Amino acid sequence: MPPPLSLDDVDRAIVTALCEDGRLSMRALAARLHISRAGAYVRVQRLERAGVITGYTARVDPQRYGLGLSAYVYLNIAQPAWRGLLTRLIAIQEVEHASLVSGDTDIVLLVRTRDVATLRELVLNRFQSMPEVQSTQTVLIFDELGHVPPPLGPAAPAPSGGALPGAVPPGAVPAGAPGHAPTAAGPTGTAAGPTGT
Numbered sequence: 001m002p003p004p005l006s007l008d009d010v011d012r013a014i015v016t017a018l019c020e021d022g023r024l025s026m027r028a029l030a031a032r033l034h035i036s037r038a039g040a041y042v043r044v045q046r047l048e049r050a051g052v053i054t055g056y057t058a059r060v061d062p063q064r065y066g067l068g069l070s071a072y073v074y075l076n077i078a079q080p081a082w083r084g085l086l087t088r089l090i091a092i093q094e095v096e097h098a099s100l101v102s103g104d105t106d107i108v109l110l111v112r113t114r115d116v117a118t119l120r121e122l123v124l125n126r127f128q129s130m131p132e133v134q135s136t137q138t139v140l141i142f143d144e145l146g147h148v149p150p151p152l153g154p155a156a157p158a159p160s161g162g163a164l165p166g167a168v169p170p171g172a173v174p175a176g177a178p179g180h181a182p183t184a185a186g187p188t189g190t191a192a193g194p195t196g197t
Helices: 009-020 026-033 037-049 079-090 116-127
Strands: 057-059 069-077 095-100 107-113 133-140 188-190
Touching (some): 009 026
Antiparallel strands (some): 057 188, 069 107, 095 107
């Protein structure tokens, strides 16, 4: 895995702004952070190429989308099998997120279904029928507290060879840096990323 990209305050402000609204145009992004549009474009491209920004999604309210029941499903599995199993698990439509974790459980799934009957079918007839799965535990989600985009965090040193266009002095926060208002969390779907206008 390549080393993490060295980010400054402007890079982090760009990431935070696009987490809040992935449809921001380059013009709006530049105006929000008080940098040039060319500088914003260069930085976003650099963040995408380096894998810091991996895509753009829409956050959907699961209740309004018709998925009235959400749950965490904990799986204990036969240890050598996790690589192939994870690939099959994330291909299941009801699985929104899958994580390999430490502790008493091997895999944690966030699943969203229409109702209890659909959840029961998913757990008993799909997950438990997989030969790698040794046991399951299901925890219902009564309420979700929202999604908060990642904070700016401490600034990293600028890359050697000078900062990119639009850089601010070390330790300075760009004017108009976005806040961190919570937004609803839910299943993700694709949406257009920042445009050049």
